[in-house]
Structures are given as C-alpha cells and as structure tokens.
Amino acid sequence: MTAALRFDPIRLPPECEELRKEVRAFLADEIARGTFDPHQPHSEDNDNREFAKRVGAKGWLGITWPKKYGGHERSYLERYVVTEEMRVANAPTRRFFVADRQSGPVLLKYAPERIKMDILPRICAGEVCFSIGMSEPGSGSDLFAAKTKATKTDGGYLINGTKIWTTSAHIADYMIAVFRTSPPTKDNRRHGLTQFLVDMKTPGIKVNPINQMSGQKEFNEVVFEDAFMPDDHVLGEIDGAWKQATSELAYERSGPERFLETYYVLTELVRSIGPNPDARAAEGIGRLVAQLHTMRRMSVSVAGMLSAGKEPVVEAAIVKDIGTLWEQALPHRVRDLAAFVDADVTNLPTLNEQLAFATKIAPKLTIQGGTTEVLRGIIARGLGLR
Amino acid sequence: MTFASSARSYIFANVKSTPLTKHTISHAAYAGLRALIMHPRLSPPCLFTIMPPTKKQHSIRSFADETCLNNIKGASVAESENIVVEAAERIFADLADSQEIIRTANGSWKAPLWNALSEAGLTLAWVPEEHGGSGAGLADGFGVLNAAGRYALAVPLAETMLAGWLLAQGGISSPEGAMTVAPASPRDAITLNADGTLSGRARGVPFAKEAKHIAVVATGAKGVSIALIDVSACRIDAGLSLAGEESNTLTLTDARPLELKPAPVDFTQNSLLLMGCVVRSLQIAGALETMLDITVRYSNERVAFEKPISKFQAVQHNLARLASETAAALAAATSAADAISNARIFDDAVMLEAISAKIRCSEAAERATGIAHQVHGAIGFTSEHILHRLTLRALAWRDDFGNESHWAVELGKMVCARGADELWPLVASR
Numbered sequence: 001m002t003a004a005l006r007f008d009p010i011r012l013p014p015e016c017e018e019l020r021k022e023v024r025a026f027l028a029d030e031i032a033r034g035t036f037d038p039h040q041p042h043s044e045d046n047d048n049r050e051f052a053k054r055v056g057a058k059g060w061l062g063i064t065w066p067k068k069y070g071g072h073e074r075s076y077l078e079r080y081v082v083t084e085e086m087r088v089a090n091a092p093t094r095r096f097f098v099a100d101r102q103s104g105p106v107l108l109k110y111a112p113e114r115i116k117m118d119i120l121p122r123i124c125a126g127e128v129c130f131s132i133g134m135s136e137p138g139s140g141s142d143l144f145a146a147k148t149k150a151t152k153t154d155g156g157y158l159i160n161g162t163k164i165w166t167t168s169a170h171i172a173d174y175m176i177a178v179f180r181t182s183p184p185t186k187d188n189r190r191h192g193l194t195q196f197l198v199d200m201k202t203p204g205i206k207v208n209p210i211n212q213m214s215g216q217k218e219f220n221e222v223v224f225e226d227a228f229m230p231d232d233h234v235l236g237e238i239d240g241a242w243k244q245a246t247s248e249l250a251y252e253r254s255g256p257e258r259f260l261e262t263y264y265v266l267t268e269l270v271r272s273i274g275p276n277p278d279a280r281a282a283e284g285i286g287r288l289v290a291q292l293h294t295m296r297r298m299s300v301s302v303a304g305m306l307s308a309g310k311e312p313v314v315e316a317a318i319v320k321d322i323g324t325l326w327e328q329a330l331p332h333r334v335r336d337l338a339a340f341v342d343a344d345v346t347n348l349p350t351l352n353e354q355l356a357f358a359t360k361i362a363p364k365l366t367i368q369g370g371t372t373e374v375l376r377g378i379i380a381r382g383l384g385l386r
Numbered sequence: 387m388t389f390a391s392s393a394r395s396y397i398f399a400n401v402k403s404t405p406l407t408k409h410t411i412s413h414a415a416y417a418g419l420r421a422l423i424m425h426p427r428l429s430p431p432c433l434f435t436i437m438p439p440t441k442k443q444h445s446i447r448s449f450a451d452e453t454c455l456n457n458i459k460g461a462s463v464a465e466s467e468n469i470v471v472e473a474a475e476r477i478f479a480d481l482a483d484s485q486e487i488i489r490t491a492n493g494s495w496k497a498p499l500w501n502a503l504s505e506a507g508l509t510l511a512w513v514p515e516e517h518g519g520s521g522a523g524l525a526d527g528f529g530v531l532n533a534a535g536r537y538a539l540a541v542p543l544a545e546t547m548l549a550g551w552l553l554a555q556g557g558i559s560s561p562e563g564a565m566t567v568a569p570a571s572p573r574d575a576i577t578l579n580a581d582g583t584l585s586g587r588a589r590g591v592p593f594a595k596e597a598k599h600i601a602v603v604a605t606g607a608k609g610v611s612i613a614l615i616d617v618s619a620c621r622i623d624a625g626l627s628l629a630g631e632e633s634n635t636l637t638l639t640d641a642r643p644l645e646l647k648p649a650p651v652d653f654t655q656n657s658l659l660l661m662g663c664v665v666r667s668l669q670i671a672g673a674l675e676t677m678l679d680i681t682v683r684y685s686n687e688r689v690a691f692e693k694p695i696s697k698f699q700a701v702q703h704n705l706a707r708l709a710s711e712t713a714a715a716l717a718a719a720t721s722a723a724d725a726i727s728n729a730r731i732f733d734d735a736v737m738l739e740a741i742s743a744k745i746r747c748s749e750a751a752e753r754a755t756g757i758a759h760q761v762h763g764a765i766g767f768t769s770e771h772i773l774h775r776l777t778l779r780a781l782a783w784r785d786d787f788g789n790e791s792h793w794a795v796e797l798g799k800m801v802c803a804r805g806a807d808e809l810w811p812l813v814a815s816r
Contacts, residue, residue, distance in 0.1 A: 005675070005678075005709065005712060005713050005716060007713055007716055007717035007720070008720070009717075009720050009721040009723075009724035009725075011724075011816075020814065084814065085814075088810050088814075263810075266809070267806045267807070267809055267810065268806065270801060270802055270806040270809055271805075271806035271807075273802055274802065275802050275803050275805065276802065276803075277798055277799060277802045279795050281798065281802075282795045282796075282797075282798030282799045282802065283791055283794040283795045283798055284794075284798065285797075285798035285801055285802065286741070286745065286793065286794030286795055286796065286797035286799075286801070287745055287749075287790075287794045287798075289738070289742070289797055289798070289801055289809070289813070290718075290741060290742035290745035290746050290794065290797060291742075291745075291746060291749075292813060293718075293738055293739070293742040293813055293816065294714050294717060294718040294721075294742055294743075294746040295714075296813060296814075296816070297717050297718065297721045297816065298713065298714065298717045301717060315713070318709065318710045318713050321706070321710055322710050322714060373703070375706075376702065376703040376706035376707070377699075377702070377706075379706035379709055379710065380702035380703070380706050382709075383682050383705055383706070383709055384682070384686075385682070385685070385686070385696045385697075385702050385705060386697075386702065
C-alpha cells in the first residue's frame with residue numbers, strides 16, 4: 001500500500017527558478033501595458049489572442065514537446081513553473097491552457113504525423129484553442145455511458161449527438177472528443193468509445209452557449225448533425241478510448257490550477273489585514289498558508305513523477321481531491337477572517353469583489369475534471385478496495 | 387558521513403577474509419556494521435561477532451568468507467540508501483511490536499528495546515563521532531524517526547536524538563543513556579543566571595522522568611546558551627501525555643549544569659522547537675501510515691451485511707480520505723525534514739516548512755484517527771487492540787514543541803509582516 005503514497009520531497013531545479021524570473025518579468029510587463037488586471041480573477045477567462053501569441057513567442061507553450069513540432073524539449077517541471085506563475089497572476093490563459101496541458105499531449109501520442117505537423121506548431125505559437133468533448137446530457141462522471149455516435153462511412157465517420165458543459169467550445173478551433181463507435185460488450189462496458197480530433201469548422205456542428213451562475217459564459221452545448229470526421233482524425237485505437245484516458249488524467253488533475261483557482265482572495269486578505277494581525281487573523285492565515293504549502297509540495301512531487309515518466313494516477317487524484325476542496329472552502333474561510341477588517345481599509349472593495357466572484361465559482365471546483373466522488377473511487381481502487 | 391558509508395569504507399580498508407581477526411573500530415563504523423549485519427539482503431550469513439563495547443571503542447571479530455565480503459562490498463548493498471532506516475525498522479519489528487507490548491503489561495519490553503537501539507548507535511545518531519556519537523546525517527535520522535512513528539515507538543529515542551543534536555550545536559559531547567530536551571513549549575523559557583546556574587520552568591517535557599540527562603536551551607544576559615544537566619539537578623513533577631507517556635514539568639532553581647556552552651550565532655529556543663516540530667511531524671506521519679495500513683486490512687476482513695465492509699462505497703470514501711490525509715502528512719513532514727537537512731540557518735523558508743508540517747500533520751492526525759476508529763468500530767476502542775497506541779500518540783505528539791494553533795499564529799504573523807505580495811514568492815520558493 002505505502003507504494004501508492006509516495007510524495008518524495010522533489011525540489012524544482014535551478015533552471016526553473018531562472019525561468020520563473022523571466023515569467024514574472026514578462027507578466028509584470030503585460031500588466032504594465034494594460035493587457036490584464038491581476039486583481040480581476042475573471043480576466044483569466046478572457047480570450048486574449050495577442051497575449052497567447054506573445055506567450056507562444058516566449059517559448060512557453062509546448063515546453064516539453066519535440067522541437068520538430070514547435071516544442072522546446074524542456075522539462076515538465078519548467079512547464080509547472082510557467083503554469084503556476086500565470087495562474088497566480090490571473091493571466092488570460094483561456095486561449096491556450098487546455099491545448100497546452102492536455103490536447104497537445106494526446107495528439108503527440110495518438111495523432112497521425114500529418115496532423116501533428118499541422119496542429120502542434122500552431123499550439124506552440126499560441127494560435128489555436130482546444131476544448132474537450134466528454135460530458136453528454138446523459139453522461140457526466142459516467143463517461144462510458146456516452147451515446148454520441150460515430151457511424152462509419154466512406155473515408156471517415158458521421159457524428160450525431162450532443163456534448164454538453166463543453167468549456168470554450170464557442171471559441172475553440174478544435175475539440176478532442178469521445179464518440180461511440182460500437183456498443184459496449186457484456187464483459188466490458190467501457191468498450192466501444194473512440195477518441196476523435198474534431199475541427200470545429202466542420203459543417204454540422206452547432207455550438208449553443210450556456211450561461212453560468214457565476215456570470216461566466218464559458219459553457220456550451222455542442223450539437224453534431226451528420227458532421228463528417230475523416231479517418232485520420234481518429235486518435236488511437238478504435239473502440240479503445242478507455243485505455244487512453246488514464247495518463248491524460250494524471251496531467252489534468254495534479255497541476256497548480258487544482259488548488260490556486262481562488263488563491264487571489266488569500267493575497268487580498270493578507271493585504272487588508274496589514275502587517276500586524278491579531279491572534280485570530282494570524283492563526284487563520286497561518287493555517288491556510290500551511291495547507292497551501294503542503295498541497296503545492298504534493299503537486300510538485302507529482303510533477304516530478306510525471307517528469308520522470310511515471311503515471312502517478314492515484315497521487316494525482318489525491319492532489320485534486322484535497323486541492324479542490326481547499327480552493328472551494330477558501331473564499332468562505334477568507335470571509336470569516338475578513339469579518340473584522342476595518343471598513344476603511346482601502347483594498348476592502350477589491351477583496352469583497354473578489355470574494356463575490358470566488359464564492360460564486362466555488363461550487364464547480366469539485367465537479368470539473370473529475371468529481372470528488374470519482375476521485376475517491378480512484379483512490380479506493382489504489383488502496384485495493386475495488 | 388552516513389553509517390553505511392562509514393561501514394563500507396571500513397570494510398574496504400580493514401576486513402580481510404581471514405577468519406577470526408580482531409578489529410577495533412569507531413562508533414560510526416560499528417553502527418554501520420550493525421546495520422549491515424541486520425540488513426535483510428545479507429541474511430543469513432553472519433559476518434561479525436560484536437564484542438562488548440568499551441567506553442570509546444567497539445571491537446568486533448570478523449569471520450567472513452569471500453562470498454560474504456563480496457556480497458557486502460557489492461552494489462546491492464552499496465546502493466541501498468536506507469540502510470540505517472532498515473536497521474532501525476528491524477529492531478522495531480523485533481522488539482517494539484505493538485501487540486507484544488500490549489500483552490506485556492509490566493513494561494519489561496522497554497529495556498531490551500532501548501539496549502538494542504543504543505547498541506546500534508541510533509540513540510546518538512545525530513551526534514558527531516568526535517562527540518561520542520555515530521555521526522549519521524540529519525536525513526538518515528529523520529528517516530529513523532518516521533519509522534519509529536510507524537511503530538508508535540514508546541521509548542525516548544526521538545528525545546535522545548534531539549538532545550544529542552542540541553548538545554552538538556554547542557560542541558558538547560553526549561553522555562550515555564536516555565536524554566530529553568527543554569524547553570518543550572514556546573510558552574516556557576530557562577534563564578541562565580549570572581553565576582552560570584539555570585533557573586526556570588519547562589512544562590510538558592517528554593520522557594523527563596525516564597531520562598538521565600537533559601539538554602537545555604537557556605537565555606542569559608549574553609545571549610543563548612546550550613547546557614547539559616543531570617536530572618538530579620532539577621525537580622521533575624509527575625505528568626502524563628494523552629498517550630500515557632511521561633510528560634513532566636521540570637523546575638530548575640539555580641541548577642548547576644554539567645556543561646555550558648554558547649549557542650551558535652542565530653540559534654534560538656525556536657530553533658530547537660522547530661526541529662522538535664519536524665520530528666513530531668514525521669512521527670505523526672508514520673503513525674498515520676500504519677493506521678491506514680491496518681484500517682484498510684481490517685475493512686477487507688470484517689464482514690457486515692454479508693460482505694466485507696470495504697465493499698461499501700461510504701466506507702471506501704472514508705478510507706480514501708484517510709489515505710489523502712496520510713499522504714498530506716507524509717508530504718509535509720518529509721518536505722520539512724528535507725528542508726532542514728539542507729539548510730544552514732532557520733530562515734523564513736525553513737520556518738514555513740517546519741511550521742506547515744506541524745500544522746498539517748496535526749490536522750491530519752485529527753481527521754485520520756477519527757476515520758480509523760470509525761472503520762474499526764468497537765474493536766478499535768478496546769485496550770487489547772493496537773489502534774489506540776497509534777491514535778493516542780498521533781494526537782499526543784501534536785502537543786509537543788508548540789501545538790498547531792501556536793505555530794499558525796507565528797506563521798500568520800510572519801506572512802503578514804512580509805506583506806501580501808511576498809506570500810506567493812515565499813510559497814513558490816519551496
């Protein structure tokens with residue numbers, strides 16, 4: 001059992017600290033020229049194409065990928081540093097975040113050479129946006145209940161059905177989606193789904209916006225009506241998507257974005273409390289910082305394992321479980337601690353505005369990218385309980 | 387130099403395949419050899435007989451044959467980083483089995499366990515060879531204490547190691563026998579009087595009643611000093627920790643120390659307390675590891691409603707939370723141990739690491755013990771079952787060297803004093 005609980009104290013190597021300085025200087029410059037406001041947490045949602053291109057030009061997209069695809073053959077730990085600095089600054093990463101974290105690595109592994117040569121360099125340049133087509137109206141956490149059908153036709157497949165809760169689909173150039181190519185078998189209900197690369201300009205695809213309770217407009221419903229996908233857009237094994245999902249999830253689940261989503265309220269709380277906290281505020285802040293530090297150390301440890309070519313699926317699930325619960329509770333804890341802040345403190349309106357936003361997005365944090373319940377199932381499996 | 391490397395260089399230099407050669411060796415090499423002898427990959431060949439130790443030296447007789455020697459010099463052992471920890475675990479498994487300890491109500495298990503630990507050089511692991519110890523690295527010692535936590539070890543190994551470490555900071559040699567440290571709480575302080583005597587009170591000093599000597603951090607007009615005192619020089623009042631272990635109030639009234647040396651620059655009472663926090667964090671993390679292990683095992687064995695309770699989703703989710711809390715404790719504690727092992731001074735970064743470990747491990751102890759007992763049901767609440775040895779120690783260890791509330795206030799103050807925009811750089815620097 002203890003083998004499943006390895007969180008070695010990995011430290012980021014010196015080249016990461018050099019890179020961190022560069023990223024901070026770049027972001028400070030972008031803030032100075034008015035690209036985004038670091039105190040506005042929703043600026044992260046902005047689809048800022050020019051910013052994305054400048055990040056790409058810096059060489060910070062596709063950091064780990066082979067040079068022949070536009071990548072930079074640097075370490076996964078360097079990618080980690082770029083990600084956390086962007087997240088903490090509330091930088092507008094919407095355009096490239098999913099492509100860089102998740103979609104690119106899938107293409108690298110499963111796409112035909114022609115497609116890799118076409119798309120990966122454009123991801124590295126910050127030019128393309130990806131979305132992920134997993135959930136359907138009748139299939140959320142239970143991915144293998146997906147019904148959207150891919151029917152074989154001449155030279156490809158015809159897609160019919162609906163994906164839902166698809167973040168960024170309205171601005172995305174591509175989607176990586178799972179479609180049903182065969183019915184599940186009796187002994188394997190996970191059989192029969194295939195991963196596809198979807199060009200969002202394909203005729204027969206309609207994107208309908210779904211507004212969220214937070215005021216964000218990132219969700220969509222995506223309807224497919226006889227949308228044609230050529231054969232070479234199949235990613236990996238036909239009917240075998242379930243074998244391809246696990247390693248991808250370790251990348252998706254353990255990153256700094258899994259505990260830093262509402263981090264800004266902690267910074268702003270410290271600002272409003274000032275340099276001489278009373279015991280109550282100091283204790284509250286001390287505990288939150290201790291918890292944050294611990295999660296980051298766990299997350300860096302997982303990044304180190306990924307960097308070493310391991311597949312720490314259970315560790316990643318643990319990081320996301322603890323991390324998302326923490327970032328979900330954070331606005332509420334900060335609200336408690338801010339209750340006695342002097343009403344005249346100048347940054348109080350900013351804190352309150354941030355709190356309102358963080359409190360509104362908090363409920364989704366333990367749902368997106370694998371619910372708490374799904375994660376605990378994965379951890380339980382790692383413990384040998386199922 | 388670690389035990390293992392001492393032992394290896396000794397072997398390369400001295401041990402020949404001639405039978406029955408007598409060698410005189412240092413404490414460190416001796417400890418390393420003990421570790422090698424007990425190393426599972428080398429058993430069963432018996433390589434050395436250990437002669438009764440003299441004051442400063444151990445002697446051994448080697449009667450190794452060629453194969454054994456090659457074995458010992460060979461890569462399989464040379465590459466083993468954790469030889470000291472493995473040796474310690476072997477002693478714990480043989481002599482500190484929780485079920486045995488519960489069966490042996492009269493405490494007769496204590497002496498053989500202590501003797502084995504001290505013979506193996508573990509009690510003075512953090513004392514350099516020139517001060518009478520075995521000169522292990524901090525990292526090796528931290529590993530031993532994490533393992534001690536896994537066995538809910540109830541002899542003052544951690545305290546004696548801490549005392550040896552503290553004395554070494556002042557260049558004071560460690561005496562033989564059990565020791566502890568004072569103060570053990572941030573609310574207490576010992577004063578160094580002008581005449582070189584010590585006064586003050588220290589509460590919650592772990593194992594003071596079982597110690598022969600106490601290593602003390604004292605503050606006087608000229609700054610911080612480190613002192614070694616005999617227990618007969620102070621009053622020790624009765625007191626027990628949550629786990630029923632000695633946890634005593636120590637009163638010093640113009641007590642004359644056996645040795646007194648100035649502390650290194652920048653060394654304060656907080657340095658001792660933070661070191662103590664990391665030690666307790668590792669012990670808590672270790673206890674949680676075993677708790678997770680036995681709780682998962684029990685859930686697979688215990689049948690209710692016609693199936694093992696591990697098959698119920700509600701139980702699985704509780705066990706997943708237990709695993710997550712154990713993982714968090716282990717990550718926080720090993721990170722802090724790594725930080726201190728590689729730090730020259732106790733700066734803000736080390737403070738963040740050590741304090742976070744104490745806070746997060748203490749929080750994990752509360753949650754993990756709750757779940758472990760919930761899954762065990764009534765059987766876990768009995769005195770025959772080993773679970774209480776783990777739960778009560780994990781909970782009791784929270785109290786030593788400053789509890790998590792105290793340190794949270796200190797960390798919060800530090801963070802606020804540095805300012806809002808310096809918080810992330812601090813966190814990211816680790």
